[in-house]
Amino acid sequence: MDDESIITRARWARRGALGILTVIALIAVIGLPLYVFPAVPAPPQADLIYVIGPPTATRIADAESLRDQGIADRVLVSVPRSGNDSAEKLSYCWRSYVTCRTPDPFTTRGEAALLSAYASGGDTVVVLTYTPHVLRTRYIFDTCAKAAVTVVPVDERLNLTRWVYNYAYQTAAFVKAGFVGCADPPADALP
The missing domain is CATH 3.40.50 (Rossmann fold)
Incomplete structure (x- = not known):
């Protein structure tokens, strides 16, 4: 394996890792209003x-x-x-x-x-x-x-x-x- 192919593989590995981290971050951000900070109404008078x-x-x-x-x-x-x-x-x-x-x-x-x-x-x-x-x-x-x-x-x-x-x-x-x-x-x- 020559140096150029090692460098190319390393770049693809970094891009892949960055892509995975981006997807994880996107899921985390999308989930914030759904799972972490849902709208919370004041409890009404109830039965x-x-x-x-x-x-x-x-x-x-x-x-x-x-x-x-x-x-x-x-x-x-x-x-x-x-x-x-x-x-x-x-x-x-x-x-x-x-x-x-x-x-x-x-x-x-x-x-x-x-x-x-x-x-x-x-x-x-x-x-x-x-x-x-x-x-x-x-x-x-x-x-x-x-x-x-x-x-x-x-x-x-x-x-x-x-x-x-x-x-x-x-x-x-x-x-x-x-x-x-x-x-x-x-x-x-x-x-």
Whole structure:
């Protein structure tokens, strides 16, 4: 191999690396308003506050804060069937104004269906989730839930790895949501 072909290959390698970095930077910039800084409306007066899974301490604290502000008196929490966050083990579920239920399926689509069992078309609901999930949650709940929904992000800290994962996951899940449709409300979920 002569010196000129080595130099040519090195140039192509640099251009390829620069192209890949440019695509990554472009994806990151496009995703900023979608996943990092979604539009956040002020929570309206509502009939219900809905914490969608998992019921992290931050989401529960935000639900309590909204309740203390008088946004709504009732709280619905999406919980898994088993484990530390299940209705049986999560002490927050024992409060008189809190209802904890497991959606079927245990997905955002299932959570929208569960909400339809609790809220009518005239109800307003504040839904709490983490920031990268806001846009897809709005789409699914606007499409599948009967109630008027305002999705509010909670401030859950994510490291760079989690942000990269969420960019990929939320994008793929958003595309899937466009094809899958809505789930049926569970018959046994009624309050």
